[in-house]
Amino acid sequence: MTQRPTIVDVAERSGASKSTVSYVIRGGAHVSPDLRRRVLAAVEELGYRPNGLARQLVLQRTSTIGVVVGDLTNPFYGELVKRLERHAHEAGYATTVSNTDGHSEREAARVGALLEQRVAGIVMLQFGGDREILDEVIGDGTPVAVVSSTEPRVDSVGVDERVGLALAVRHLAALGHERIAYVTSPLVEERTNSARYESFARACREAGCVETAVEDATAVAAANDILAIELVDRLERAGRRVPEDVSVVGFDGIAVGALARIGLTTVAQPYEELAAAGIRLLVDRIAGYDGVPRRILLEPRLVVRATTARKER
Amino acid sequence: MTQRPTIVDVAERSGASKSTVSYVIRGGAHVSPDLRRRVLAAVEELGYRPNGLARQLVLQRTSTIGVVVGDLTNPFYGELVKRLERHAHEAGYATTVSNTDGHSEREAARVGALLEQRVAGIVMLQFGGDREILDEVIGDGTPVAVVSSTEPRVDSVGVDERVGLALAVRHLAALGHERIAYVTSPLVEERTNSARYESFARACREAGCVETAVEDATAVAAANDILAIELVDRLERAGRRVPEDVSVVGFDGIAVGALARIGLTTVAQPYEELAAAGIRLLVDRIAGYDGVPRRILLEPRLVVRATTARKER
DNA sequence: GTGAAAGCGCTAACAT
DNA sequence: ATGTTAGCGCTTTCAC
Numbered sequence: 001m002t003q004r005p006t007i008v009d010v011a012e013r014s015g016a017s018k019s020t021v022s023y024v025i026r027g028g029a030h031v032s033p034d035l036r037r038r039v040l041a042a043v044e045e046l047g048y049r050p051n052g053l054a055r056q057l058v059l060q061r062t063s064t065i066g067v068v069v070g071d072l073t074n075p076f077y078g079e080l081v082k083r084l085e086r087h088a089h090e091a092g093y094a095t096t097v098s099n100t101d102g103h104s105e106r107e108a109a110r111v112g113a114l115l116e117q118r119v120a121g122i123v124m125l126q127f128g129g130d131r132e133i134l135d136e137v138i139g140d141g142t143p144v145a146v147v148s149s150t151e152p153r154v155d156s157v158g159v160d161e162r163v164g165l166a167l168a169v170r171h172l173a174a175l176g177h178e179r180i181a182y183v184t185s186p187l188v189e190e191r192t193n194s195a196r197y198e199s200f201a202r203a204c205r206e207a208g209c210v211e212t213a214v215e216d217a218t219a220v221a222a223a224n225d226i227l228a229i230e231l232v233d234r235l236e237r238a239g240r241r242v243p244e245d246v247s248v249v250g251f252d253g254i255a256v257g258a259l260a261r262i263g264l265t266t267v268a269q270p271y272e273e274l275a276a277a278g279i280r281l282l283v284d285r286i287a288g289y290d291g292v293p294r295r296i297l298l299e300p301r302l303v304v305r306a307t308t309a310r311k312e313r
Numbered sequence: 314m315t316q317r318p319t320i321v322d323v324a325e326r327s328g329a330s331k332s333t334v335s336y337v338i339r340g341g342a343h344v345s346p347d348l349r350r351r352v353l354a355a356v357e358e359l360g361y362r363p364n365g366l367a368r369q370l371v372l373q374r375t376s377t378i379g380v381v382v383g384d385l386t387n388p389f390y391g392e393l394v395k396r397l398e399r400h401a402h403e404a405g406y407a408t409t410v411s412n413t414d415g416h417s418e419r420e421a422a423r424v425g426a427l428l429e430q431r432v433a434g435i436v437m438l439q440f441g442g443d444r445e446i447l448d449e450v451i452g453d454g455t456p457v458a459v460v461s462s463t464e465p466r467v468d469s470v471g472v473d474e475r476v477g478l479a480l481a482v483r484h485l486a487a488l489g490h491e492r493i494a495y496v497t498s499p500l501v502e503e504r505t506n507s508a509r510y511e512s513f514a515r516a517c518r519e520a521g522c523v524e525t526a527v528e529d530a531t532a533v534a535a536a537n538d539i540l541a542i543e544l545v546d547r548l549e550r551a552g553r554r555v556p557e558d559v560s561v562v563g564f565d566g567i568a569v570g571a572l573a574r575i576g577l578t579t580v581a582q583p584y585e586e587l588a589a590a591g592i593r594l595l596v597d598r599i600a601g602y603d604g605v606p607r608r609i610l611l612e613p614r615l616v617v618r619a620t621t622a623r624k625e626r
Numbered sequence: 627g628t629g630a631a632a633g634c635g636c637t638a639a640c641a642t
Numbered sequence: 643a644t645g646t647t648a649g650c651g652c653t654t655t656c657a658c
Binding site for chain 3: 006007008018019022023026050051053054055056057058059
């Protein structure tokens, strides 16, 4: 394998200097038509492709945004990552996504790698463990934005969990349910989970309902859709019908929930806005914005489908 | 924002030379204990983090693998990307994933960016359009591996489509079905789709079945699970019961298919092996292996669940 | 054991 | 309009 052509090769071949080649490539206007043509011809003939590493090194800035996600397998995150990638690209940034499987050591390792790569900024979707990783990033000075979770130390965008759970619980209460359970799992991002649980408990009190275990609840609110769907599965395998015996409401609004066979009632998050705002916040910081951490709160929306029904008496 | 510390800062603070600092950081053994301690202390105090860009530039190699996927939203790809990321990491590589939404211009742009970043190699999961992008990558000399599709020009790993569809069709034929349809969509990767369709047609002939339109088929084989699940949905909304009136079999083996409410009969692909083999092939090439393109063919596996049943007479 | 020096491929003043 | 020069932050011979 022969060496890749560099800017010097292009310069020699076209009889121009390195700087002129660099200038032409970056679209500079003040070059004689003839020289420009020769340079472009040489680029073409040599199959020259500028070395991004070298450019970024000298420019002292990169155009890569790191996205760290816990579980790319959850469609909610898949959807978010895909949109983040699109918005980042539109803002002139490429993305590097790291899946951590929720392990904090893996998270630390990946974030460390992003930092060494001098990414322009990082979007955190989920955190494994205790978030100490954030101190490292903040200390490093690399811009960060948290999307779909909360974090007072940095910019973040999320959905109003209080409103979301209130929507869910009031819907259940309106259907006559009084004994409601909240279910979660260790895979749910911790802070998100506690925010949802607290909002749930509060909404329950306000609606005059009581929180119980799944076993003697007539309705349950799940921390997210994946969990809700699995719950329906388990409930039915155990002989309890949904929604006749028990109503189930999820959170997120993932696509499978809309299938007729699933028909999951859920609190949907605005993916597109979440992603757009996340990138906007981050790009702002990258551009040098230096105010206090901002928090964008989006409104979730209740989508009533077939897993919730009036309580049978 | 003050400047990040560089190796020179560490050198000055510890009273060692750049080269020694570099040496210590990379774990060199032949340094006096005292100097090593001072260097490490300076690193610590300064919060020094080596600049990966500079290192890669001088080393003339990067440790990043680009993964290009058409639709991260399809759980099959989400699952694959996640595993590819893990295997790549185990082999010492970080990954940069690009979602193209199936658009060839976007694909070309992303691949071009990967090439400029001088990624060590690229894993292609899906191609938009006519694969001309491959010529660019091949011409560039950057190692490529195709995972879950076929491609004679480069290393690839996939499942034996012929076996897969034969499994599906024979299963249907054994249940008494004679009129079988094949359904696909533009979102299915082209080459994969034609391989599956041809294998389907062939298996039909061999099993003595006849290929028909969905409307008058008693069974249908879908190009992938997502399509199969949507098909069940549409069929049932239109009043045709699955599997009583029509049997449906998918391809891929995505997780939702296993839910009791879905119970999708499908031809499952071995995710883990696919990802492992893909990274193995690529890393081999990166290491300099220079033989003809290799093709690894994995065996798919039929998973019978509830969307297929004996044909009612 | 330690350091000086060259250079990876590029950009950006600063000449001319 | 074009070229010269000085780095960006790091690794790596090669002396000492």
